[in-house]
Every structure is written in C-alpha cells, then in structure tokens.
Amino acid sequence: xxxxxxxxxxxxxxxxxxxxxxxxxxxxxxxxxxxxxxxxxxxxxxxxxxxxxxxxxxxxxxxxxxxxxxxxxxxxxxxxxxxxxxxxxxxxxxxxxxxxxxxxxxxxxxxxxxxxxxxxxxxxxxxxxxxxxxxxxxxxxxxxxxxxxxxxxxxxxxxxxxxxxxxxxxxxxxxxxxxxxxxxxxxxxxxxxxxxxxxxxxxxxxxxxxxxxxxxxxxxxxxxxxxxxxxxxxxxxxxxxxxxxxxxxxxxxxxxxxxxxxxxxxxxxxxxxxxxxxxxxxxxxx
Amino acid sequence: xxxxxxxxxxxxxxxxxxxxxxxxxxxxxxxxxxxxxxxxxxxxxxxxxxxxxxxxxxxxxxxxxxxxxxxxxxxxxxxxxxxxxxxxxxxxxxxxxxxxxxxxxxxxxxxxxxxxxxxxxxxxxxxxxxxxxxxxxxxxxxxxxxxxxxxxxxxxxxxxxxxxxxxxxxxxxxxxxxxxxxxxxxxxxxxxxxxxxxxxxxxxxxxxxxxxxxxxxxxxxxxxxxxxxxxxxxxxxxxxxxxxxxxxxxxxxxxxxxxxxxxxxxxxxxxxxx
Numbered sequence: 001x002x003x004x005x006x007x008x009x010x011x012x013x014x015x016x017x018x019x020x021x022x023x024x025x026x027x028x029x030x031x032x033x034x035x036x037x038x039x040x041x042x043x044x045x046x047x048x049x050x051x052x053x054x055x056x057x058x059x060x061x062x063x064x065x066x067x068x069x070x071x072x073x074x075x076x077x078x079x080x081x082x083x084x085x086x087x088x089x090x091x092x093x094x095x096x097x098x099x100x101x102x103x104x105x106x107x108x109x110x111x112x113x114x115x116x117x118x119x120x121x122x123x124x125x126x127x128x129x130x131x132x133x134x135x136x137x138x139x140x141x142x143x144x145x146x147x148x149x150x151x152x153x154x155x156x157x158x159x160x161x162x163x164x165x166x167x168x169x170x171x172x173x174x175x176x177x178x179x180x181x182x183x184x185x186x187x188x189x190x191x192x193x194x195x196x197x198x199x200x201x202x203x204x205x206x207x208x209x210x211x212x213x214x215x216x217x218x219x220x221x222x223x224x225x226x227x228x229x230x231x232x233x234x235x236x237x238x239x240x241x242x243x244x245x246x247x248x249x250x251x252x253x254x255x256x257x258x259x260x261x262x263x264x265x266x267x268x269x270x271x272x273x274x275x276x277x278x279x280x281x282x283x284x285x286x
Numbered sequence: 287x288x289x290x291x292x293x294x295x296x297x298x299x300x301x302x303x304x305x306x307x308x309x310x311x312x313x314x315x316x317x318x319x320x321x322x323x324x325x326x327x328x329x330x331x332x333x334x335x336x337x338x339x340x341x342x343x344x345x346x347x348x349x350x351x352x353x354x355x356x357x358x359x360x361x362x363x364x365x366x367x368x369x370x371x372x373x374x375x376x377x378x379x380x381x382x383x384x385x386x387x388x389x390x391x392x393x394x395x396x397x398x399x400x401x402x403x404x405x406x407x408x409x410x411x412x413x414x415x416x417x418x419x420x421x422x423x424x425x426x427x428x429x430x431x432x433x434x435x436x437x438x439x440x441x442x443x444x445x446x447x448x449x450x451x452x453x454x455x456x457x458x459x460x461x462x463x464x465x466x467x468x469x470x471x472x473x474x475x476x477x478x479x480x481x482x483x484x485x486x487x488x489x490x491x492x493x494x495x496x497x498x499x500x501x502x503x504x505x506x507x508x509x510x511x512x513x514x515x516x517x518x519x520x521x522x523x524x525x526x527x528x529x530x531x532x533x534x535x536x537x538x539x540x541x542x543x544x545x546x547x548x549x550x551x552x553x554x555x556x557x558x559x560x
Contacts, residue, residue, distance in 0.1 A: 005465060006384045013377035013440055014392065020433045021399050027410035090302045094295070102544050103306030106313055109543040111494045113514045114532040118316050121525050128328040130315070160312065172551050213397065214438070221403035224496040228518045242405045255409045262406025269401040277394055 025266070031259035038253040051260035055248070060236035064244040065268065067151060071158070071240055072219045072272070076212060078159040083166025083211070084204070088196070091174045101171070108164040112224040119157045120146060120229045150230040150238035157225050162218075166211045173207040174200070209280035216276055220269050241265045313540070320529035327525040342530035350513060352534055359509040359538075361424050362499075363492035366431030367485050373432070374439045375481075379469055381440075382447035383455060393444060396437040404434075404497045415502055422504045430502070431492045438491075439484055446480030447473065483550045486543075493539045510535040 032051050035043045055061065090100055107115070123130050124145035132142035145153045177200065185195050201208075221242045226232055232239035232247060239247070245265060249258030289297070319327050321338035346352065381389045411430070420426035450473060458472045474481065496511040503512055514535050517528050543550075 006380045006386075009376040009380035009465075010392075012373045013396075013436060016373060016433065017396055017399055017436055021402065024407035024410035024414070025402075027413070028407055031409060086305055089298065089305065092295075092298065094299045094302070096303070100302050100306040102547060103310040105543070105547055106310055106540055109490055109494075109540045110313065110536050111496065111511050111514060111532075113496050113511055113518065114316070114536055117514070117518055117528060118312055118532065121528065122315055122319065123312070128330060130332060133331055160309070164309065168551070175551075217397070217400045220401055221405065223405060224500075224515075228515070242403045245403070245405045246408075249405070249408060259406075259409060262403070262409075265403040265406045269403060270398070273398045273401050277398070 028259045028262045028266075031255055032263050034256055036254070036256035036259070038255060047256075051256045052263075054257050055260045055264060058244070058248075060232075060239050060244050063236040064239050064241050067236075067238065068220065068240040068242075068268065069272075070151065071155065071222060072216055074155045075158045075162060075219050076215055078155065079162045079166045079215065080208065080211060082159070082163045083170050086163070086167045087170035087174055088200070091171065105164045105168055107161050108168070110161060112161070113228055115157055115161050116225040116228045119153070119160070124153055146230050147234060150234065154222070154225055154229065154238055157229070158219065158222065162215055165215070169207045169211050170204060173204050177203050212280055213276060216272065220272060221265070241268060313536075316529045317533050319525055320533045322526050322529075324524060324526045327529070342526045343534070345527060346531050346534065350516070352513070355508055355510045355513040356534075356538065358424060358427075358503075358507055359493055359511075362427040362431060362507075362509055363489045365424070365428040366435065366492050367488040369428060369432040370436050370439045370488060371481070371485060374436060374443055375469065375474070378440050378443035378447055379473060382444050382450075383452060393441055396440055400434075400437050408501060411498075412501065421502060422506045422508075424507045426502055427499060427507060427509070430498050431495060434495070434498075435488045435491055439488055442484040442487070443477075443481065446477045446484070449480075450476050479549065482546075486546050486550050490539060490543065 033046055033048060035045055035047050037043060086104060090097065090104070121129070126132055126142055126144040126147075129142075129145075131145065135142045143149075182195055182199060185199060190198070222240060223242045223246065226238055226240065226243045227246070230238040232243045236244075241261070242265065245258050245261035248254050248261055318334075320342055321340070322333065322336060323339055323341065326333050326336050381393065415421055415426050418426075454476070455468055455472055458468050463471065493509075494511065495509075496515065499509040499512045500515050503509065514531055517524070517531050
C-alpha cells in the first residue's frame with residue numbers, strides 16, 4: 001500500500017482531533033489576554049497578563065492545584081487497591097458468580113450527577129442520611145460529611161463509581177492468566193502472597209497502566225460531583241482546578257480570567273501527562 | 287489456621303456476595319426510595335418495608351416529559367459512537383498495520399488531548415456552537431461527544447487490530463481485495479468483539495456525559511443527565527422525586543450494561559488489557 005493511502009486513512013482522525021484541540025485552545029489563549037467580562041461588554045482591549053495575575057493571586061488558586069492532585073491520587077490508590085482485591089477475591093468459580101459480577105460492575109454505569117446526589121442526600125446527610133443513622137445506632141456522634149470532610153466525601157463518591165471499572169479490567173486480565181504457571185509455583189513452595197506479588201502483579205502490569213491512564217484522564221477535570229455536592233466549599237477546601245475556573249466563568253462572568261485559568265489547567269494537565277506517559281505510556285502502545 | 291478447603295471456599299463465596307451487595311446497595315436504595323412518599327423517604331430509622339407508590343414517577347413525567355430526554359440520550363450516545371467509529375476505524379487500521387516511527391507519539395498525543403479540562407475551553411466551544419446556530423441541538427452534542435471519545439476509541443481499536451496477524455490481511459490483498467474490502471470483509475469481522483466492547487464503553491461514557499449536555503442544551507436537545515441536574519438545583523428534601531428521576535435516567539444504561547457485560551469482558555480480554 002502506498003504511503004498516500006496510509007496518510008489518507010489516518011487523516012480524518014488526526015486532523016479532526018487537531019482542530020478540536022487547536023481552535024478552542026487558541027481562542028482560550030486569545031481570550032486570556034483581553035478584557036472579557038460578560039457583565040461589562042463595553043470594556044474591551046488587550047491587557048497582557050493581568051488575567052493570569054488575577055487568577056494566580058486568587059485565594060483559591062493554590063488549594064485548587066493541591067486539591068486537583070490529591071483527588072486524582074487518592075481515587076487512583078483506592079480504586080486500584082480495591083479493584084485488585086475484588087478481582088482476586090471473585091476469581092474462582094462458584095454458583096452465582098455472574099450475578100456477583102453484575103452487582104460489582106453496576107456502579108460504573110451510574111451517571112456522575114446521580115452518583116453525587118445519592119451519596120450527598122441518602123448517605124451523607126447529617127440528619128436523615130444512612131451513615132448518620134448507623135452512627136447513632138452505635139452511639140456515635142453523627143458527622144456532617146460534606147462539611148467536615150468535603151474532599152474525602154468526593155473521593156468516596158468517585159471511588160464507588162470507578163472501583164468497578166478497575167475491577168472489570170483486572171478481572172478480565174486475571175482470566176487470561178495461565179493457571180498452570182500458578183500451580184507450578186505452588187509446587188515450588190510459593191505461598192499465596194508470593195504468587196500474587198511475583199506472578200499476578202507482573203501479569204497485570206498492562207491493565208494497571210490502562211486503569212491509571214484512563215482514570216487520571218477523567219479525574220483531572222472532575223466537575224459534576226463537586227458542582228452538585230459541596231459547590232467547592234467550605235471555603236476552597238473542595239475546589240479543584242475545573243471548579244475554580246467554572247466559578248470564575250459562570251459565577252463571576254469573567255471570561256478573560258476563566259480563560260487564563262483554562263490555560264493553567266491545561267499546563268497542569270500536561271505536567272501530569274508527561275509524568276504519566278513516562279510511567280505507563282510505554283506499556284500502553286506496544 | 288485450621289480451615290478445611292471446603293470452609294475456605296464457603297468463606298470466599300460469602301465474602302464475594304457480601305462485597306457485591308455492598309457495592310450495589312446504593313443503587314438498590316435509590317430504586318427503593320423512588321417508590322416511597324417524601325415523608326417515608328426521610329424517615330428515621332429508614333424504612334425497608336412500606337406500601338409502594340408510583341406517585342413520584344407520575345409527578346416527574348408531568349413536570350418534564352421523560353421520553354423526550356431519553357430519546358435525546360439514545361440518539362446522541364449511539365450517534366456519537368457511530369460517528370467516532372467511522373472516523374477511528376480507518377485511522378486505527380493504518381496505525382496498526384502500517385505504523386510509522388511517529389505512530390506511538392501520535393497515539394499518546396491523542397490520549398493526552400483527553401486530559402484538557404473541558405471547562406478550560408467552555409467559552410470558545412460555546413461561542414462556536416452559538417455561531418453555527420447549533421445551541422440546544424442534538425447535532426452539536428453528537429459532534430462533541432464523538433470528538434471527546436475519539437482518542438479512547440482509536441487507541442482501543444488500535445490494540446485490537448494489532449492482534450490480527452498481518453498474513454490474513456496480506457492474503458486478502460493478494461486475492462485482489464481493495465483497502466475498503468480488506469477492512470470491511472476481513473478486519474472488522476475478525477475484531478467484532480473488540481469493536482463491540484469499544485462501542486459499549488463509548489455509549490456508556492456518552493450517556494453519562496454531564497458537562498457539555500448541561501451547558502449546551504435546554505429543552506429541545508436536553509439529555510437525561512441534564513434532566514437529573516434540573517432536579518438537583520432546588521435545595522430541599524425531595525428525595526423520592528429525585529430518586530424517581532434518577533432511576534428513570536440510569537435504568538436504561540444499567541440494564542444495557544448488564545446485557546452487554548459478557549461482551550464487554552470478552553472484548554477486553556483479547557485487546558486492550560489482555
């Protein structure tokens with residue numbers, strides 16, 4: 001096949017993605033250097049880096065960067081560990097295995113908005129929530145989860161949704177592990193932990209990379225869960241990058257500052273991406 | 287410890303069921319709450335047994351026509367998935383069988399575009415959609431959803447296609463098949479499982495996409511995520527109604543997921559994660 005056909009076949013996906021990235025990105029960069037407040041359309045003109053200065057000096061900026069990273073990291077740790085544990089746990093044949101699998105996977109299909117609202121109302125509500133009911137039953141003081149542990153609460157919601165994804169990928173991968181190798185190791189005197197550490201984990205290498213990559217992509221810009229539960233608060237304690245920009249753009253109507261924030265978010269995402277690709281990228285594309 | 291093999295097995299079965307029930311419990315609880323009255327929904331201690339009512343579903347349907355939103359969700363998620371597959375299949379084919387020294391970098395670049403936070407480009411996209419006269423249309427959502435999922439779809443297809451031995455495609459070419467025939471008659475049937483599981487994942491992600499559907503649609507093209515969001519705004523204890531709308535919004539995709547999970551698992555097994 002000649003190289004023109006090859007390029008022609010790839011062109012649509014590459015060109016479209018490039019346009020999808022580059023057009024909005026250049027507009028964002030342009031907006032970030034002008035006065036652009038939706039409430040004061042008469043104020044226009046180039047203002048250099050003031051929008052950036054304004055965004056960086058926002059009292060929420062530092063916590064937004066930290067919260068974004070903490071959120072991604074904690075959800076990754078929880079989902080990978082839990083997903084792995086569950087996948088290993090149900091990796092044997094028993095009656096009703098299909099049903100247990102369906103039960104374990106289901107949360108992944110739930111909408112983020114529904115996920116957030118159901119935890120906020122029915123579990124974490126300080127008066128009527130199930131957690132409070134359980135706490136009172138054991139004679140403990142009920143907690144106001146979203147007020148006292150806003151970021152932790154969001155980690156719980158995200159982990160509930162994404163553990164099934166990790167579980168699904170790990171379970172699939174475990175099924176392709178050759179049981180004879182494990183038996184051979186057992187005959188050689190390996191205990192359960194040794195088998196897990198030196199055979200199962202290396203076997204799962206690639207799927208762990210997949211889980212980390214895809215989840216990081218989604219968690220870097222978590223928005224809906226914060227929007228419908230804590231609204232970024234109390235203070236800035238659960239504001240991440242995406243939410244800080246949103247509050248600039250839609251609550252304060254300052255598209256210029258929001259665009260400067262967008263540029264920062266993109267830079268942050270790229271830093272994370274470089275680390276990630278170094279860490280897992282190689283296993284992903286071979 | 288002195289557990290026999292049989293006891294160990296039983297313990298593991300019990301633990302597995304326990305884990306499954308715990309994970310599923312929140313969903314069960316929402317569905318249960320949707321059949322309660324508002325007063326029963328917030329009763330302490332929580333009610334497990336009560337006389338079920340359909341009142342919430344009726345009220346939700348009266349306030350906003352569920353089916354309009356459901357149809358929008360179906361059209362946008364299936365339409366976007368189809369569009370993205372049409373764009374991705376030729377690209378992934380070329381990358382898998384005719385890789386250049388840039389192919390790896392191109393794939394990683396594609397994945398990295400997914401890391402751009404949507405909120406960073408909200409303003410430009412909103413203005414572009416508005417200029418094109420596509421605000422509150424399904425067309426806009428189909429295009430945007432397709433672009434959002436394209437990187438993951440290309441990458442998954444690439445890993446499935448790579449599993450197909452080159453010789454099979456080469457022999458088809460020897461027999462005089464054109465590139466299009468080679469793809470549609472040889473490659474696609476061989477990778478059916480992988481393509482299906484890619485499509486399933488994409489449909490689920492589109493169905494649950496909230497950011498763009500909330501920001502770009504209103505009454506005409508609103509999807510179920512937008513419908514749910516419209517119930518979240520008024521502060522107050524309307525848990526039963528919220529549960530009813532949540533049940534209605536999630537049921538189609540959860541049931542769809544149950545039916546397709548075997549396919550999803552099979553597809554994943556020989557491709558991306560092996």
